[in-house]
Structures are given as C-alpha cells and as structure tokens.
Amino acid sequence: MQGGTGAGGAKPEFSQAFQRDFETLLKWRRDVRRFRTDPLPAGALDHLLALADLAPSVGNSQPWRIVIVDSPDKRAGIVACFEAENEAAAGRYDEGMAQQYRQLKLAGLKEAPVHLAVFCDGAPAQGHGLGRATMPETLAYSTVSMIHTFWLAARAEGIGVGWVSILDPHAVGNILKVDAGWRLVAYLCVGFPEEEHIDPELERAHWQARSPLETRLFRR
Secondary structure, three states: OEEOOOOOOOEEOOOHHHHHHHHHHHHOOOOOOOEOOOOOOOOHHHHHHHHHOOOOOHHHOOOEEEEEOOOHHHHHHHHHHHHHHHHHHHOOOOHHHHHHHHOOOOOOOOOOOEEEEEEEEOOOOOOOOOOOOOOOOHHHHHHHHHHHHHHHHHHHOOOEEEEEOOOOHHHHHHHHOOOOOEEEEEEEEEEOEOOOOOOOHHHHOOOOOOOOHHHHOOOO
C-alpha cells in the first residue's frame, strides 16, 4: 500500500509482513563459502548490481568501482594470491590454532561462478568533495554500504555472497590492472549456496560465536 504524496511521488508504507520478511532476510544473509558451480540466470547479475547502485554515498559520489573477473588467468592469479596469504595467516597462530585455522573453509574462489572485485576510487570527481574533507574514509564506507546492499539483494533472490578478505590488495590491483588510485575494499564470490544455514560457518566450526549487542553498546 502507498499513502501520502509529495514532490518525489507516493510514499511507500511497508507492511508488517514485509518487515518480518526483512528481519528474516537479515538473519539468513550469511557469508557463503560453499557454492554450487551453476551459473546465475541470465540478467541476474546486472539486476543485482543495479539495485546495489542505489546505495547511499558521501556527497552522492558513488565511489565504488566494480570489476567483473571472468578471465580464467586472472581468477587463477587471485586464487594463488589467496593461497599464499592464507598460509601466511596460518603461520601467525600457535600450532593448535593454526591446525584449526587450516580446517576452516574461508573462500569459494574455485567454485563460485561469479567473481567481483570491488574497489573504492579515492578521488572521484563526482560529488565535488562534499562531506569527506575531514573524513576521507567515508568514500570506503560508502563502498561498503553498496556491498551490503548488493548482499541483501542477492540473498533475497536465493543467491549467496562470500567476502574474501585474505588477499593482498596491491597484488589484486596488479592482477586486474586497475587504476592506481583505486583501493580494494572487497573481493566477492557470488553464486547459489551449496547448503543453507542460519548460523555463521565460523560459529559452526567453533571458531567464534556471535556476542550479545549489549557488549558493544555504550551511552555517554
């Protein structure tokens, strides 16, 4: 239902059923690591990216730069980068933790049909610098907002997303030959999940459970 009018058109009213569905979407979002290799339906990726592009950004700068990584050679380079950084990460733990770490499934790079490298342009002309003079990092924050919008839109259509952060940003930029002024924010694997779970994989693997909100909520 819609009610009210204004210069921008009718104001939407979101039903209680929609609100419940949105809460369910947030609970089932999940960071997917286990993908089926099936391709996405024709037009699905374009649709999700168009929805993600509706995300807010500082000064309306839209600083995100999205690289669709289709080349087998470039994907192989990303996998090699991940494997090197993943082994280095394991070496930072003691022997027991390192063994547990190596058993974690931390990426779906070899299975996911779609790879997206999301960069932030550190000096976009769009927006004319509004809102970021004292906090230039808001450009990266805006890019993360776009990523989360993409994530929810994908999940609403049964498509999973996995954020791979165990990568050398400089190496990824070199592999993909992007502008030197772009900063890697996320490397995303996208595809249909192999299995469905409402609880995070790291929680199921006894690595880290979620903590209560009260431990992160403060008043001044």
